[in-house]
Amino acid sequence: MTATTREPRTDRGRRTRDSLITAARTVFERQGFAATRMGDIAAEAGVSHGTVYTYFDTKEDVLEATMQQLVDQLLESIDGADLTDPVERIANANERYLTSFADNAPLLRVVEEVSVTDVRFSAILDELRRTHLKRVTAQIRRQQRKGRVHPDLDPQTTAAALCAMVEGFSRHWTAFSSPDDPNGQATLTLLWQRSLGLTPDPSG
Amino acid sequence: MTATTREPRTDRGRRTRDSLITAARTVFERQGFAATRMGDIAAEAGVSHGTVYTYFDTKEDVLEATMQQLVDQLLESIDGADLTDPVERIANANERYLTSFADNAPLLRVVEEVSVTDVRFSAILDELRRTHLKRVTAQIRRQQRKGRVHPDLDPQTTAAALCAMVEGFSRHWTAFSSPDDPNGQATLTLLWQRSLGLTPDPSG
Amino acid sequence: MTATTREPRTDRGRRTRDSLITAARTVFERQGFAATRMGDIAAEAGVSHGTVYTYFDTKEDVLEATMQQLVDQLLESIDGADLTDPVERIANANERYLTSFADNAPLLRVVEEVSVTDVRFSAILDELRRTHLKRVTAQIRRQQRKGRVHPDLDPQTTAAALCAMVEGFSRHWTAFSSPDDPNGQATLTLLWQRSLGLTPDPSG
Amino acid sequence: MTATTREPRTDRGRRTRDSLITAARTVFERQGFAATRMGDIAAEAGVSHGTVYTYFDTKEDVLEATMQQLVDQLLESIDGADLTDPVERIANANERYLTSFADNAPLLRVVEEVSVTDVRFSAILDELRRTHLKRVTAQIRRQQRKGRVHPDLDPQTTAAALCAMVEGFSRHWTAFSSPDDPNGQATLTLLWQRSLGLTPDPSG
């Protein structure tokens, strides 16, 4: 147990800890990591300065705890349901990804901020990317074998590029999408599909 | 005092200032912004602590100066030569973009780090993105009018997605590209072209 | 943050803050404002360096807090009991003024020191002077109307001069008074009375 | 020779030194001593930063040099012409004092500022006060012996009080004098005269 966090033993404790995490997220998203003082988090949660240390050892630990559920949720949103039709699968995967990541873009930007200095957090982002990459690469390979994706595409680089597109779009470019396709889902799916050259399932 | 930087008046001064900027870049890339102390920059440049303040008022100013030339170079790499053939143009643009941005990815990550807290730097990234977006959007519109790009694509969202792909790839995903296409240029161009549905120039 | 001072919330806090103010006064009077380091105040109070900042944001704030009670006391000592007999009233007023101001001359000199640079403190001195001037001017006018003070004296300039005499004497000249009239009260009252030409109350 | 100042050897040198002193006075009066940086003085004089050190060793030395002529002039203005008629003499002395001191009040306030920390300057003010005191005390004694000043006044305390009045008025209270007696000279003389009880010269 590399316990970076002390678990509460009472109900009151759990409630306090939860409100601290909620508060931390609010403050981190508002001010970024560096500019957030432990006192800000305490104030936002309506508890005293020292209480934060009842549950967390360091500021990094607070951020990590704040990320905890999110990371699981994000990993899940990447590792989605296996639909048979690849186009539907893409549409579905993109929808899940965009929903989860765009909603959490502010916090993810904070993780990006800290990740420059702290491996602990670059590891988190790395894992997310690696998971995404693996899944997409595998999928492309499979469809190439079935002859439904351009064979001249390098599966891994292609996957990396497409992952970059979805991640980058969800993090920085959402603001630039058009009102006709406010969250970009339809467009991303189209681009993805056509870039791979995905043809309809002949067996379908 | 609006001047965030005092210009040197002698050659010796210019040399010192330049070496400070070089040193700053090294240190920023190695340690990130938050973890860099002014003293680190001075030490790396081989000057005394206070000398940094001869030319810069704050650590942010040092980073800004470090970015100065880079930003110009990056804007230029976006705003490239106008080739007639759209496919060639894409290939060329991507090559220039990837070269410039991937080379400078570490420093750009530092800017990303600070941009969470300091508008001054989020503005820089914003301008880069906006410039890129404008150019790509215009290009897509033009080709749509000529009937050479799928008309069902929303030009702006599409542009945002493709820009996200190239930017994200250059910043975070380069490490994941395959040895067959080490810098991903060929792949990115293929994806870009096919996703738009770009057909060969009928007039050609 | 308009609050220049964080109020303590416990008794322990109040005690610490108080001892800081006491310590500050000692150190300021000994070294002057410029030569006093925050650390000196902390050391004198027997607390750590950072503790000063628990209650005060800046060195100026410490001085301001140090002045707080004093200013009230000084204003009160100016705005004294209304005796009927003007001569007695003068004697009484001078006694109160000299006692309060001469006792606090060292601290007042420190305020004078800072006031050259910081309006906040020139305002304090200004208020003290203005209050004194107002009171004395009014008193002179009243007695002139009763024909008991030379009518050829300009009330305001006269008041300013007499105030200057008492203030200056209390601040800088006390050291020069003679052993026969160690605190100068008797002499000041005589001078004051005769300069105005105050005659005994005919109604008395 | 405790040479705190290097004398210029050329004409150009003398001119530079003079302009530095003039500049210093301007800046000191505007910003006070503590808030004045050597660079401010250089800038005001239109010379380079380092040039100040060609003529002065420390910032204190600059202030001292700035005071040099002034001190002589002030001492002279105290030690004025010996008129026979004491009332005229008082009027004359006050006029000279007020003119000199009120004109130079801003610089004197700066000396007061530094004198809290630096004996060198408290000595200057002390000398001025002592000189003034001596002269006035002697004069009072003389007139008491002639029976023309109230014998119940302690000469030294009285002198201290009257000196305090003139000094204080010239330094802080000028702003409060009335438009009818803008520089307060007439009023001060009246007060002075009457407080002493000075009667016309019987021998006159």
Place this chain on the structure above:
DNA sequence: CATGAATGAGTCTTCATTCAT
């Protein structure tokens, strides 16, 4: 558990002063 006071290491920043040219 919660509180808020206390701690002190860590940095930034200033600026008088020195020095090479």
Place this chain on the structure above:
DNA sequence: TATGAATGAAGACTCATTCAT
């Protein structure tokens, strides 16, 4: 002499973290 770059001691201030109550 004049310049302006370089130095580095000095001090203010921050804030994560600890601790007594």
